[in-house]
Amino acid sequence: MSEAMPVLEVRGLRKSFGAVDALVGAELICPAGEVTALVGDNGAGKSTLIRCITGVYPPDGGAIAFKGAPIGFASPTEARALGIETVYQDLALVEDLTVWQNMYLNREVEHGIGPFRWLDRRRMIAETEAKLERLLVNMPPVRAKVRRLSGGQRQSIAIGRAASWGSALVIMDEPTAALGVRERGAVEALIGRLRGEGVAQLVISHDLEQVMRISDSVWVMRRGRTIARWRTREVDRTRIVAAIAGAEG
Numbered sequence: 001m002s003e004a005m006p007v008l009e010v011r012g013l014r015k016s017f018g019a020v021d022a023l024v025g026a027e028l029i030c031p032a033g034e035v036t037a038l039v040g041d042n043g044a045g046k047s048t049l050i051r052c053i054t055g056v057y058p059p060d061g062g063a064i065a066f067k068g069a070p071i072g073f074a075s076p077t078e079a080r081a082l083g084i085e086t087v088y089q090d091l092a093l094v095e096d097l098t099v100w101q102n103m104y105l106n107r108e109v110e111h112g113i114g115p116f117r118w119l120d121r122r123r124m125i126a127e128t129e130a131k132l133e134r135l136l137v138n139m140p141p142v143r144a145k146v147r148r149l150s151g152g153q154r155q156s157i158a159i160g161r162a163a164s165w166g167s168a169l170v171i172m173d174e175p176t177a178a179l180g181v182r183e184r185g186a187v188e189a190l191i192g193r194l195r196g197e198g199v200a201q202l203v204i205s206h207d208l209e210q211v212m213r214i215s216d217s218v219w220v221m222r223r224g225r226t227i228a229r230w231r232t233r234e235v236d237r238t239r240i241v242a243a244i245a246g247a248e249g
């Protein structure tokens with residue numbers, strides 16, 4: 001594995017919900033400029049691991065380090081302030097707001113840019129255009145309401161927004177599960193571009209062809225434990241499937 005300056009490092013993470021041991025030994029390393037894929041069957045603990053990293057759940061044991069320093073995130077807000085952004089399956093965009101308004105949603109306080117005042121409008125529109133134009137293949141009009149956009153455009157905006165605030169780590173839970181082939185391609189192109197910009201990306205995906213296409217490394221979870229990890233170029237789909245099913249590790 002590449003051990004050069006991991007942005008995120010998880011060691012021996014444990015988390016139980018009553019009698020359910022959701023995590024019993026989760027490991028993960030996400031280096032800068034790499035796409036790290038996290039795979040495993042339903043119930044393997046992937047979402048719980050992400051929620052521990054992003055401060056939604058406090059872990060029961062183990063360690064999480066961000067840029068080499070141990071962290072104990074108390075809340076998602078705290079994780080975001082450090083530069084950890086999450087894009088969930090159910091997109092967190094507001095349909096009745098425009099693209100640029102969504103870009104700035106909930107950022108006023110954190111970044112000290114003031115609420116939506118008409119004086120700032122021009123600047124926010126221009127900045128949204130500049131930030132997204134660099135990343136998106138088919139840039140929608142930034143003044144368009146989100147409800148008018150396709151699923152792929154929405155997902156691209158959500159990812160673009162996550163990556164646009166100095167984020168060091170962008171986490172995506174099934175980013176293309178709801179998309180058609182062409183829209184999936186656009187989102188994968190965006191992921192590739194962010195990779196080139198040095199962002200660390202953690203992608204949960206059930207689509208192993210996609211994992212093979214976009215990731216630098218693959219981490220397999222089974223029953224709350226990390227049971228295998230590979231550089232993607234050194235593994236094939238069959239071995240990943242076997243590991244997910246418990247035939248390896």
Ligand SMILES: Nc1ncnc2c1ncn2[C@@H]1O[C@H](COP(=O)(O)OP(=O)(O)O)[C@@H](O)[C@H]1O
Binds near residue numbers: 017022041042043
């Ligand atoms: N909030 C919760 N309360 C109780 N059990 C939970 C909770 N979240 C997850 N679990 C359980 O933890 C295990 C791991 O779930 P999850 O992290 O969602 O797996 P995955 O995302 O890999 O499908 C499952 O058995 C699930 O039912």
Ligand SMILES: [Mg+2]
Binds near residue numbers: 047
């Ligand atoms: Mg899940």
